[in-house]
Amino acid sequence: MTTPAPPSEPPAPRPVSRPGTRPLGVAAIGYAFMGKAHSNAWRNVASFFDVPAFEQKVLVGRDAGAVAEAAAKYGWAESATDWRTVISRDDIDIVDICAPGWMHAEIAIAALEAGKHVLVEKPLANTLAEAELMTAAAAKARAKGIQSMIGFNYRRVPALALAKELIAEGRIGTVRHVRAAYLQDWLADAQAPMTWRLRKETAGSGALGDIASHAIDQVLFLLGDQVTEVSGRLSTFVNQRPGTDGPEDVTVDDAAWATLSLTSGAIASVEVSRLATGRKNSLQIEIYGDKGSLLFDLENLNELGFLDATLPVREQGFRRILVNEPEHPYLEAWWPQGHIIGWEHTFTHQVRDFLTAIKDGTAPSPSFEEGLNVQYVLNAVEESAANKSTLTVVRH
Amino acid sequence: MTTPAPPSEPPAPRPVSRPGTRPLGVAAIGYAFMGKAHSNAWRNVASFFDVPAFEQKVLVGRDAGAVAEAAAKYGWAESATDWRTVISRDDIDIVDICAPGWMHAEIAIAALEAGKHVLVEKPLANTLAEAELMTAAAAKARAKGIQSMIGFNYRRVPALALAKELIAEGRIGTVRHVRAAYLQDWLADAQAPMTWRLRKETAGSGALGDIASHAIDQVLFLLGDQVTEVSGRLSTFVNQRPGTDGPEDVTVDDAAWATLSLTSGAIASVEVSRLATGRKNSLQIEIYGDKGSLLFDLENLNELGFLDATLPVREQGFRRILVNEPEHPYLEAWWPQGHIIGWEHTFTHQVRDFLTAIKDGTAPSPSFEEGLNVQYVLNAVEESAANKSTLTVVRH
Amino acid sequence: MTTPAPPSEPPAPRPVSRPGTRPLGVAAIGYAFMGKAHSNAWRNVASFFDVPAFEQKVLVGRDAGAVAEAAAKYGWAESATDWRTVISRDDIDIVDICAPGWMHAEIAIAALEAGKHVLVEKPLANTLAEAELMTAAAAKARAKGIQSMIGFNYRRVPALALAKELIAEGRIGTVRHVRAAYLQDWLADAQAPMTWRLRKETAGSGALGDIASHAIDQVLFLLGDQVTEVSGRLSTFVNQRPGTDGPEDVTVDDAAWATLSLTSGAIASVEVSRLATGRKNSLQIEIYGDKGSLLFDLENLNELGFLDATLPVREQGFRRILVNEPEHPYLEAWWPQGHIIGWEHTFTHQVRDFLTAIKDGTAPSPSFEEGLNVQYVLNAVEESAANKSTLTVVRH
């Protein structure tokens, strides 16, 4: 396992990667939780889906030894410690950013300017200002055929993709309201230790940015709608946690609540918590329309609840669709019916869609604009909570 | 609370009760578990359903004090200790037999011969011979306009009544197989004491007669089919239990298994147990047809699972129908949608149907013949288990 | 069926009813949905519970013919059309008010002043002013031994009574947050016709007063806590509905959302809707504490979900307790384990507790004060929604 030598000078401007001429070279930055999940997607996507040829070139991390080990384990040809060097390499066409949120803007903008297609983990950035710069860079790059995408991977849960199809087909009619919740419990223990995720300066926010972002993205994705007005509330239930040198203040939210007014007239409630004891990774979505309803829970991600209110009342009921048939989104590639898939498969689908967009020269979704849009809403929730009043969502 | 004086001589032959001339007089025999449930039905049926006028005349039991107290509590005008006297009374038109199984034949036959309509709790009788005599008596009485019915009350669970309708309408197509189970756990504790229910001479059989009878009746009811061949198995897991004078032998089955071949070619499996820890009163039924399937569990008796396999595969799934709409059997009489009913309501429905049949002069179902038919099957299961071989069901 | 003659003059002040000397005389006012449910409770309570002797004396309604028919059907000895006359009768000790909300204050105050024990359906009244007057009257009467209670019947769901016990015992530790929702769908159809329930002047409010009141009462009941601050939102999705003479404006809310800050530091979210397609009567409650969690849904009211977070992680999980054992609140009176009860039984429990309190001379709960307290919260939700800001709950 070698790390590439640093280039002697800044790379010259180079043309857009052209799939087809040689396999696309992929670099991933970050090898923690998200790096592991993204690597798994790159390692497996071609075994199941028909995607353009690519190579897992290099995995980038700060600790040379650890990243070298991770690269070997996760299927990368090389490892490296300096992302700047990597994004300047001619054999790298795609940069997959799994680093912490505060690093997103710098890397993504540099990569886009270097002509690399960029996939970035959510949230787009820790600050609105950074997110706006990234979005501008993405727009500029897109004009040159450079693609970018934000990793709201739950858009690639087959059950949620099916939900979107059903809504788009009018199967639940006019949506009146949505209940979205994302409940976890890893902070339920008041003695769980202080981490960077619980400090405002490193994490930006708590449950709000981390998991409400997913919930809000789903509302926008599923309904194809926009938020106009927001009423929000935040709470930190455990205000101090054990740090390395005694108790430290928790400066982000443990839980958040919001109601979102949508352009269509629908209203969505959002509730997220990291102290919902017994809920492990429960992104719950309920959508009520005048012709039907949909239910989803990420802890049972192979299932979609669907009630068709156009059937005779006598036989109406929420049906549990095991979203595991060849007829369902993404599923033909996997196993026969009833052989369920896992959480990580959403990343494989994400990479598949990203590669397909690159091949086709079309802009993949969710774009940075969509990521920024979620952040405008998160920002409004935070301000509404601080002001104790309902606010219009301001977009710059 | 008075008990009626014994009549000085045997009653003269009297004409069939004619609803409409005066309220029908009802006598119930037995005031334990089933007596309480039947009394509740009589006390409430007219508050919800349009039934012919009747009066809760007399409750019969062996212990004068206890039955008098029960009569007062459960809404009966009088109590009595001698059922023979009661069934000879002119003001009694209906006899509801909730006494133990070994008393059924004598009371039912006497009551039918006295020109009373008879409702008898299941099982019809403890022996085939008695059941056959009862059935003959019922046939004879029916010819004179005297009605009789056996209390397989689960036929009156709205969800199961709906299931029957859907099957009859062809909604699940040709039924291939049925899984019926009735699981309880009140004997799971090996130290649970000996009772008359665990002795062959008093109880006839164990789980087989007590709860497999319900499961088998449901198979026949739902499918409208007949059993031709049976393969059965019985087991007693706890062979001795604490009696009043030390350990006593359990001489009935704790659990039973059977496969039933049906005339239609379908096969039903039946599994019942009183040692299924955690299952309280779980009569589970699954019916698989070529166009759909149905699921039911008595512990959630307001729900029916229904899968419609004629829908596009993409949107198929078991739906949970909350069988609680005015459109559903029996439900219009109760509460608005979603306000669920309980177990006891099945008895109210049973009484409603029995009274309606009497008013209409039509033979109510399930008849004694149907009760006898279930006993032929139970008998074949027992013989098959003893012989370790598959047997044809013999009907006399 | 006779209706009593009107008394010639106002009744003289009379002493408090003394249970024990003669059966308590009960009058119920109203015979629609709630009147039917309350009547059912009175008719059956003594068959299951050991309560002081009472008699179903008279049912009161405006339409003489209809109320006479209802009285006969529901087990009342007489019917009447003038509630004033009835509450002046010496043989009436208890007045059960099931009339519409705008009539509550007048009847309840008059009945209390006449020395009758009063049970009143929720909501306490349509206006805060009326509710305050009623509460004052109840306090005054209580000093003389006259009892009063508001009919938040869901406090008598055994599963919720068990939930309260578990919380009080500390089994889920410190509660951090509560999710309460009450979802129905009887207005999901935009063509469902206009009714008095959809006009502010007759109904006071929409889903808020009708069903959010139950949800909020449960939060207060289960946690034994008080609301300090409220942020609310209301929405009317269908603004006009077909009236008898063409479209009419809907002037109440179809759905409501609120977050409630509680004295303990916990936060409760409340979401209610009458347009949640497929939800029939789904009062859902989730309570998250640092040692465990609880889940409930009124559509499965015999079940309580409980997660005990003090068990080893390896074996933690939400357990479905079938709240149907003799060990559970109210259940010993009913049927053996696993034989589930229905929605209406909550009213039977309510009457049982009310009668017991009268017998014991103790103040029953929920009191009018508790009912008023819920209305303060509802009021704050409404004002918060109108002002688009978070508000402190003001109690007069």
Added chain:
Amino acid sequence: MTTPAPPSEPPAPRPVSRPGTRPLGVAAIGYAFMGKAHSNAWRNVASFFDVPAFEQKVLVGRDAGAVAEAAAKYGWAESATDWRTVISRDDIDIVDICAPGWMHAEIAIAALEAGKHVLVEKPLANTLAEAELMTAAAAKARAKGIQSMIGFNYRRVPALALAKELIAEGRIGTVRHVRAAYLQDWLADAQAPMTWRLRKETAGSGALGDIASHAIDQVLFLLGDQVTEVSGRLSTFVNQRPGTDGPEDVTVDDAAWATLSLTSGAIASVEVSRLATGRKNSLQIEIYGDKGSLLFDLENLNELGFLDATLPVREQGFRRILVNEPEHPYLEAWWPQGHIIGWEHTFTHQVRDFLTAIKDGTAPSPSFEEGLNVQYVLNAVEESAANKSTLTVVRH
């Protein structure tokens, strides 16, 4: 992608593969459904688990073009069409047999004799005679340090591994009975075409060998018990299906039922079907002991139901354990809690355990003996069904 040249002469006897000296060379035979699943396991196992070094050397199949394509897609260095050649290669240490059942014996015996560790898909073989020869070969090889294993992959479902642990720890006490079912519906449509799987000569049996084998293996695995006596039943609901030249006879079972007596005194019922409309891949297991019970369904494979009957009755209930914590079998290697895994992961666990056993020089489980044991039971079920009588299981 090259296929290796055939060796000019039979390979000389060679020593057992010694892990550690060089990476183990793996060959897989078969690239259809099971080949795809096994390949996925080999491709990913080292990314998650600490296993001895190995290489995906060669994938073997009959169609040179197709197998070459599959090899490229699934991560194999080479492809080949002649399995004999491959198992003679010095650089191959492990042979993973995913070919159809009728080929298992020949390949497995040859590979074992060539000193290769062998993993073979279930069923062990299509005939008892073959299975016995394979078992003898495995025993002989094991004496020389050559390992072998049969691919009952569901033993590696974390929830089932946890179930086994709980049973072994006595958490459910003495097991009384087991309900095992494996329900699928891919033959529910009577017009589904004829295939080799529906002919006795190619498939051996139908649902019995294909899926009852899994159910029976689970019973033996979970309880650590042996079957003594069997009562079986088979049925073919659709006797003819469309073939390429008109209707053809289906000569295997569509569904099977059995009761199994176990050495411990427990009884297991087994029911399997390929016509259970709406059931996609539903291996359901219920185990009832005197101290608790367990529930499982493969369609929700991340969950285990557990009822602990040693808790106070008041708080007993089936709990849904989301078997997704680091404390659970295999899970530490994957994702954080609540991020569920899929069906294919069971194969990854299987390969992990197989490689670990090879490294440790211990015999992996389930062994060929265990596979043979399942086949003795299947054989007895078939004979019992044919004879219409209960049979003792004969082991040669």
